[in-house]
Amino acid sequence: MFDRCGIIGFTGDCDAKDILLGGLRTLEYRGYDSAGIAFFSEGKIKTIKTVGKVDCLCDKVATEVEDATTCGIGHTRWATHGGVTDTNSHPHTFGNVTLIHNGIIENYQELANELAKEGKKPVSQTDTEIAAMVIDSEYEGEPYEAIKKACDRLDGAYGFCIMFADRPGEIYSIRNGSPLVATYAPETGAIIASDMVALISYSKDYFVLPEQKIAKLTKEGIVVTDLSGAPFEPEMLHVNWDVAAARKDGYEYFMLKEIHEQPQALMKTITPRIVDDLPDFTTDGIGDDIFAGIDRVVIVGCGTAMHAGLVGKAMIEKLAGVLTSVEIASEFRYANPILSDKTLVIAISQSGETADTLAAIRLAKEKNAKTLSVVNVKGSTIARESDYVLYTHAGPEIAVASTKAYTVQLAAMYLIAFRMAYINKTVSDEAIKGLIKCLRRVPKDVEKMLKYDAQIENISNILNKAENLFFIGRGLDYALSCEGSIKLKEISYIHSEAYAAGELKHGTISLITDNIPVIAIATQNHVYGKTISNVKEVRSRGANVILITNEGVSVDPALCDHQITLPRMDDRFAPFSAAVVLQFIAYYASVHRGLNVDQPRNLAKSVTVE
Ligand code: F6R
Numbered sequence: 351m352f353d354r355c356g357i358i359g360f361t362g363d364c365d366a367k368d369i370l371l372g373g374l375r376t377l378e379y380r381g382y383d384s385a386g387i388a389f390f391s392e393g394k395i396k397t398i399k400t401v402g403k404v405d406c407l408c409d410k411v412a413t414e415v416e417d418a419t420t421c422g423i424g425h426t427r428w429a430t431h432g433g434v435t436d437t438n439s440h441p442h443t444f445g446n447v448t449l450i451h452n453g454i455i456e457n458y459q460e461l462a463n464e465l466a467k468e469g470k471k472p473v474s475q476t477d478t479e480i481a482a483m484v485i486d487s488e489y490e491g492e493p494y495e496a497i498k499k500a501c502d503r504l505d506g507a508y509g510f511c512i513m514f515a516d517r518p519g520e521i522y523s524i525r526n527g528s529p530l531v532a533t534y535a536p537e538t539g540a541i542i543a544s545d546m547v548a549l550i551s552y553s554k555d556y557f558v559l560p561e562q563k564i565a566k567l568t569k570e571g572i573v574v575t576d577l578s579g580a581p582f583e584p585e586m587l588h589v590n591w592d593v594a595a596a597r598k599d600g601y602e603y604f605m606l607k608e609i610h611e612q613p614q615a616l617m618k619t620i621t622p623r624i625v626d627d628l629p630d631f632t633t634d635g636i637g638d639d640i641f642a643g644i645d646r647v648v649i650v651g652c653g654t655a656m657h658a659g660l661v662g663k664a665m666i667e668k669l670a671g672v673l674t675s676v677e678i679a680s681e682f683r684y685a686n687p688i689l690s691d692k693t694l695v696i697a698i699s700q701s702g703e704t705a706d707t708l709a710a711i712r713l714a715k716e717k718n719a720k721t722l723s724v725v726n727v728k729g730s731t732i733a734r735e736s737d738y739v740l741y742t743h744a745g746p747e748i749a750v751a752s753t754k755a756y757t758v759q760l761a762a763m764y765l766i767a768f769r770m771a772y773i774n775k776t777v778s779d780e781a782i783k784g785l786i787k788c789l790r791r792v793p794k795d796v797e798k799m800l801k802y803d804a805q806i807e808n809i810s811n812i813l814n815k816a817e818n819l820f821f822i823g824r825g826l827d828y829a830l831s832c833e834g835s836i837k838l839k840e841i842s843y844i845h846s847e848a849y850a851a852g853e854l855k856h857g858t859i860s861l862i863t864d865n866i867p868v869i870a871i872a873t874q875n876h877v878y879g880k881t882i883s884n885v886k887e888v889r890s891r892g893a894n895v896i897l898i899t900n901e902g903v904s905v906d907p908a909l910c911d912h913q914i915t916l917p918r919m920d921d922r923f924a925p926f927s928a929a930v931v932l933q934f935i936a937y938y939a940s941v942h943r944g945l946n947v948d949q950p951r952n953l954a955k956s957v958t959v960e
Contacts, residue, residue, distance in 0.1 A: 355380055355381045355425060355426060355427050355428065355440070355450075355451070355452040355453075355544070356374065356377025356378065356379075356380035356381055356425070356426040356452070356543070356544045356545065356548070357377075357423070357424070357425050357440075357450045357451070357452045357509060357511055357530075357543065357544050358370055358373040358374060358377065358423065358424045358425075358511070358541070358542070358543040358544070358548050359422070359423040359424075359450075359511035359521040359523060359541070359542045359543070359567060360373070360421070360422060360423075360521075360539060360540070360541045360542075360567075361420065361421035361422075361519055361520065361521050361539055361540050361567050361568055361569050362420060362421075362535075362538050362539010362540060362541075362569045363420060363537075363538070363539055363569060364420065364538055364539060365418050365419065365420070366389050366419045366420050366421055366422040367387065367389065367411060367415065367418075367419060367422065369538070369539075369541065370387045370389070370422050370423070370424035371387070371404065371407065371408050371411065371424065372551070373424060373541070373543055373548035373549075374387075374404045374407070374424045374425075374426050374548075375404050376545075376547040376548045376596055376748075377426055377543065377544060377545060377547065377548050378403065378404050378426050378949070379604070379748045379749070379750060379948060379949060379955050380426060380428075380452075380544060380545070380954065380955055381426045381427045381428035381954070382403055382404075382426065382428060382949050383401065383402075383427060383428050383429055383434045384399065384400060384401045384402065384426075384427045384429070384434055384435075384436070384438070384439035385399065385400065385402070385403070385404045385406070385407040385424070385425060385426045385427065385439065386398060386399025386400065386407065386424065386425050386427075386439045386440050386441055386450075387399070387407070387411065387422055387423065387424040387425075387441070388422055388423055388424075388441035388443070388448045388450075388513065389419040389421060389422025389423075390419055390420075390421045390422065390513070390518045390519065391415075391417045391419050392417065393518060394515070395443065395448050395513060395515055396415070396419075397441050397443060397448065398410055398411055398414055398415065399425075399436060399439040399440065399441065400436055400439065401434055401435060401436055401439065404426055420519070420539070420569065421513070421518065421519045421520070421521065421569075422513075423441055423448070423450045423511040423513060423521060424450070425439070425440035425441060425450040425451075425452075427439055427440055428954060430454060430477075431454070431458065431475060431476045431477040431478075432474055432475030432476045433475070435474075437473060437474045438474045438475055438476050440476075440478060442474060442476065442478050442479040442482045443482065444470075444472070444479060444482040444483045444486045445483075445486035445487075445489070445515075446486055446489050446514050446515045446516060447482045447483075447485045447486040447489060447512060447513075447514060447515075448482070448512070448513045448514075448515070449478060449481060449482040449485065449510060449511070449512050449513075450478075450510070450511050451477075451478040451481055451508055451509070451510055452508070452509040452528040452529075452544055453506060453507035453508040453509055453526070453527060453528040454477060454506045454507055454508075455477035455478070455480060455481050455504055455505070455506040455508065456505045456506035457503075457504070457505040457506065458477035458480040458481070458506075461480050461483075461484055461503065461504070462480050465480070465483050465484070465487065468487070470483055470487070477506075481500070481504060481508065481510070484500045484503055484504065485497065485500040485512060487500075488500045489514065491516070493512070493514055493517065493520075493522050493566075494522075494564060494575070494577075494579055497512070497522060497524055497564055497577075498564075498577045498578075501524060501526070501562070501577070504526075506526070506527075507526055507527030507528050507705065508524075508525060508526050508527065508528055509523070509524075509525040509526075509527075509528030509529060509530045509544060510522075510523060510524055510525070511523050511542060512524075519568055519569060520566060520567065520568055521540075521542065521566075521567040522564060522565070522566055522567075523542050523559060523564070523565040523567070524559075524562070524563070524564050524565075525559055525561055526561055526562065527561070527703075527705060527708075527731075528544070528703075529544055529545065529558070529701075529703050529727075529730065529731070530542055530543070530544060530558070530559040530565075531543060531544075531545065531546050531549060531556050531557065531558050531559065531729075532549075532556060532557060532559055532565055532567070532572055533549045533552060533553040533555060533556040533557070533572075534553075534571050534572050535552040535553045538552050539569050540567035540568065540569065540571060540572045541567075542559070542565060542567060542572075545746070546589055546727075546746065547596040547746050547748065550589065550591075550592065550593050550595075550596055551593050554588055554589050554590075554592070555586055555587070555588050556586070556587055556588075556589070557574075557584035557585060557586050557587060557729075558584070558585075558587065558729040558730070558734075559574065559584065560574075560582070560584060561731075562576070562577060563575065563576055563577075563582050563584070564576075564577065585729070587728050587729045589728065590743070591745040591746065595745045595746050596746050596748065602941075602947075603749065603937075603941075603947040603948045604748040604749040604948045605749035605751055605753060605841070605933075605937055605947050605948055606937060606947075608744075608747055608748070608749055608753045608754045609753050609754070609800070609930065609933050609934065609937065610800055611744070611745065611754050612753070612754045612757050612758075612793075612796045612800075612930065613793040613794070613796050613797040613800075614793070615742075615743060615744040615745060615754045615757070615758050616757060616758060616761055616792055616793040616796060616926070617793040618743035619742050619743045619744070619758040619761045619762060620761050620765070620789055620790065620792065620793070621790075623740075623765050624786055624789075624790065627783040627786050627787070628768075628772060628779070628782060628783065628786065629765045629768040629769040629772060629782070629786065630769075631740065631765075631769060634738070634739070634740055634741070635738070636722070636738045636740060637738075638769075638773050640694065640720050640722055640737065640738055641694065641769065641770050641773050641774075642773065643692060644672060644692055644693070644694045644720070644770075645672070645673070645692045645693070646672065646673050646674070646675075646692065646693045646694070647663075647666055647672050647673070647674040647675075647693070647694045647695075647696060648674070648675050648676075648677055648682075648687070648689070648693055648694070648695045648696070648714075648719070649662055649663060649674065649675070649676045649677070649695075649696045649697075649698065649763075650676075650677050650678075650679045650682050650695060650696070650697050650698070650707055650710040650711070650714075651676075651678075651679055651697060651698035651699060651704075651707055652678065652679050652680065652699075652704050652706055652707055653752075653836060654700075654752040654755070654756050654759075654833060654836060654837075655698040655699050655700060655704075655707070655752075655755075655756075655759060656676060656677075656678055656679070656698070657756070657829060657832045657833040657836065658698050658724075658756055658759035658760050658763060658833075659676040659696070659698050659763070660676050660828075660829035660832060661760050661763060661826060661829045661830075661925050662674070662676075662696070662698070662760075662763030662764075662766065662767065663675070663676050664825065664826055664829065665763060665764055665767035665922070666763075666766070666767045666770060668767075668922075669767045669768065669770070669771035669776060669777050669785075670767055670770035670771040670774050670776050670777075671771075671774065671776045672770060672774070677710070678706075679697070679704065679706035679707040679709070679710040680706040682706075682710045682713070683706060683709040683710050683713055687713070687717070689713075689714055689717040689718070689719040690717070690718060690719065691718045691719065691720070693714070693717075693719040693720070694719065694720045694721075694722060695710070695711065695714035695719045695720070695721050695722070696721075696722050696723070696724065696763075696766070697710060697711045697714075697721065697722075697723040697724070697725075697732055697736060698723070698724045698725075698759050698762075698763075699723065699724070699725050699726075699730075699732050700725070700726045700727070700742075700744070700747055700752055700755035700759070701725075701726070701727055701730060701955070702723070702725040702726065702727045702729075702730020702731060702732040702733045703727070703730050703731055703732065704732070707732055708731055708732050708735065711723065711732055711735055711736055712735065715735070715737075720737055721735075721736040721737045721738070722736060722737065722738045722739070722740065722766075723736035723738075723739045723740070724739075724740050724742060724759055724762045724763065724766075725739055725740075725741060725742070726741070726742045726743075726744050726747065726755050726758070728741060740762050740765070740766070742755065742758035742759055742761070742762050743758065744758045747955075748948065748955075749947065749948040750840070750841075750948060750949060750950055750953050750954070750955050751837055751840055751841050751933075751936065751947075751948075751950070753837075753929075753933045756833065756929060757796065757926055757929050757930075760925055760926060760929070761789065761792065761926075764785075764789055765789070768782055768785055768786065768789075785922075788919070788920045788922070788923050789923070791919070791923075792923060792926045795917060795919055795923070795926060795927050796926055796927065796930055798917050798927075799916075799917075799927050799930035799931065800930065802914065802930070802931060802934060803934060805914070806914070806931060806934035806935055806938060807934070807938045807941075809896060809912045809914070809935075810934070810935055810938035810939050810942060811942065812867055812894055812896065812911060812912065813838075813842070813844060813867055813935070813939045813942070814939075814942050814943075816844050816866075816867050817844065817845060818844070818845045818846065818847075818861070818866060819838075819844060819845075819846045819866060819867040819868065819869065820846065820847055820848075820849055820854075820858070820861075820862070820866070820867075820868045820869070820888075820893075821834045821835045821838075821846060821847070821848045821849070821868075821869045821870075821871070821932075822848075822849050822850075822851040822854060822868060822869070822870050822871070822881070822884060822885075822888070823848075823850075823851055823870065823871035823872065823873075823874075823881060824850060824851050824852060824874060824877040824880060824881050825874045825876075825877055826873070826874055826921075826922070826924065826925050827851075827871035827872060827873055827874050827877075827881065827924075827928070828848070828849075828850045828851070829925070830871050830925055830928045830929065830932065831848035831849065831850075831869075831871055832848040833929065833932060834846075834848065834869060834871070834932035834935065834936070835847060835848040837932055837933060837935075837936035838932075838935065838936040838939055840936075840950050840953060841936055841937070841939075841940040841945065841947055841950045842936060842939035842940040842943055842945065843943070843945070843950075843951075844939060851870070851880070851881045851884035851885075852880065852884065854884060854887065854888070855884075855887065859887060859888070859891065862887075862888045862891040862892070862893050863891065863892055864892035865892060865893075865894050866888075866892070866893050866894065867893070867894045867895075867896065868885075868888045868893040868894070868895050868896070869895075869896045869898070869932075869935065870884070870885045870888075870895055870896070870897050870898065870910070871898045871928055872885070872897065872898065872899050872903075873898065873899065873900050873916060873921055873924035873925075873928055874921050874924070875900075875921050878899075878903065882905075882909070885897060885909055885910070886909065889908075889909055889910070894911050895909065895910035895911055895912075896910065896911065896912045896913075896914065896935075897909065897910035897912070897913045897914070898913075898914045898915075898916065898928055898931055899913060899914075899915055899916070900915065900916050900918065900919070900921060900924065901915045901916060901917055901918045902918055903915075914931055916928060916931070
């Protein structure tokens with residue numbers, strides 16, 4: 351099940367409606383089938399909610415609300431429990447409690463049965479309303495006590511913003527799993543949300559609300575306490591991006607903007623980790639002890655992050671000579687994996703909140719493995735729970751399909767492989783310096799790839815009528831095929847499969863018939879001839895081939911419909927350039943079909959429950 355909601359709460363001296371609606375627009379990527387706000391108006395809580403995008407909510411608020419308000423909560427939803435209806439939209443009110451929720455209450459049916467015995471019935475089909483009912487049933491005028499008792503009864507993931515009818519101007523928040531970040535800006539007020547993008551207009555300094563701590567927001571400030579009411583000082587964090595990063599800046603979609611942000615993101619991720627032409631994690635506080643004495647690396651992640659792990663595995667094994675496996679985090683957590691204190695578990699996650707990846711890290715720690723995470727969001731749960739964290743510096747990624755977060759994850763994995771090789775002395779210092787030189791060049795290489803935009807837009811027309819297609823490649827090109835395939839599927843809804851090119855003939859080639867598109871990636875010199883043989887096999891069965899190669903190889907024009915040539919480079923670094931090609935292919939396939947590129951159906955940016 352997915353966590354697909356964006357939540358925001360504000361109390362202060364400004365008009366809360368503007369802040370809530372503005373915040374919901376920035377959070378819309380987290381959920382986009384209905385939206386709502388609730389706010390104090392003349393001492394009472396008023397709720398406006400509707401099916402549709404945040405724009406629909408804004409229209410409704412503009413026509414229905416005249417009164418100003420300074421305290422309220424807002425929500426943008428993607429339905430999980432209960433269909434897409436006005437009634438099921440958040441906020442939900444029961445008795446004294448008005449609530450917005452991001453997450454899933456797993457024991458909601460059991461709780462609903464208990465409440466029914468007391469004669470209490472919900473009006474919606476949501477687990478959230480049940481949570482509101484539970485909090486209300488525990489409320490006797492004391493918010494902390496009610497929240498504590500209610501949370502003892504709730505199983506599952508939640509980020510809550512709660513208003514009590516008899517406590518105007520106050521918002522209470524608590525979370526378990528689902529993210530919540532907060533800031534207090536003296537000129538504006540106190541604000542809490544699922545993501546920093548909703549806070550950035552007001553402050554670059556913020557804190558992550560720790561799990562099972564309660565934040566009380568008033569116009570005077572934010573007080574954080576533990577469940578027993580003892581004060582707690584959260585760690586303040588600072589972001590190094592600004593409000594422009596959370597806007598489209600003239601691009602039609604965030605995804606296109608984020609593709610174009612890759613050179614910068616790569617530069618920011620790579621440069622601080624190079625000292626004297628060698629990989630260096632001193633400023634990250636990552637000591638070499640984490641790599642010393644390791645006999646195995648296990649990389650865990652989901653989706654695109656896991657695909658970055660496939661490239662990481664190849665680099666670590668090739669350079670550092672350490673046996674490495676890549677595990678899908680949702681499988682790993684239930685597989686009773688064999689781990690020891692000589693295993694290094696590397697978790698890769700853009701959001702740092704993915705539930706399966708977090709569970710994998712927790713399991714690894716339980717089994718005494720060392721843990722290192724590669725994470726983009728500062729202060730996120732995975733980052734905080736790992737022994738060490740190597741932050742990528744992609745800035746906020748808003749489009750659901752990951753682009754810049756993926757290429758910076760690759761860069762981080764290259765740096766880790768280089769450092770391990772350096773420590774293990776499996777590669778000479780001179781050779782490491784040579785690799786670092788190539789890595790330094792990557793932002794420029796990727797910049798050149800951005801100019802392929804128009805060519806790929808044109809080539810992508812070949813996919814306009816496709817219902818199925820294949821990505822094939824060997825070695826690193828196979829890892830890239832996996833990434834190309836997920837990108838295309840998620841935003842264009844074209845079914846595709848990634849295949850190790852040599853594996854086709856063991857069954858799958860029977861699906862290759864006239865005009866089936868095949869995107870063949872052949873950038874790896876040592877298997878180039880082999881991949882080309884596989885291209886010949888599909889071509890002779892009628893496939894329409896888009897062939898991605900390095901510059902300088904001569905290809906029989908009869909072998910493909912289109913050839914995309916990557917600028918000359920050491921082929922170990924081709925994944926960065928090939929990734930851009932694949933991102934553009936997916937992007938234009940989606941655009942040509944008239945789809946919403948940034949907000950594909952059924953998907954959430956951050957999957958914080960199972
Ligand atoms: C695909 C995509 C997802 C994420 C996956 C893990 O474009 O974005 O496959 O990579 O959900 O998310 P994080 O990296 O936040 O753990």
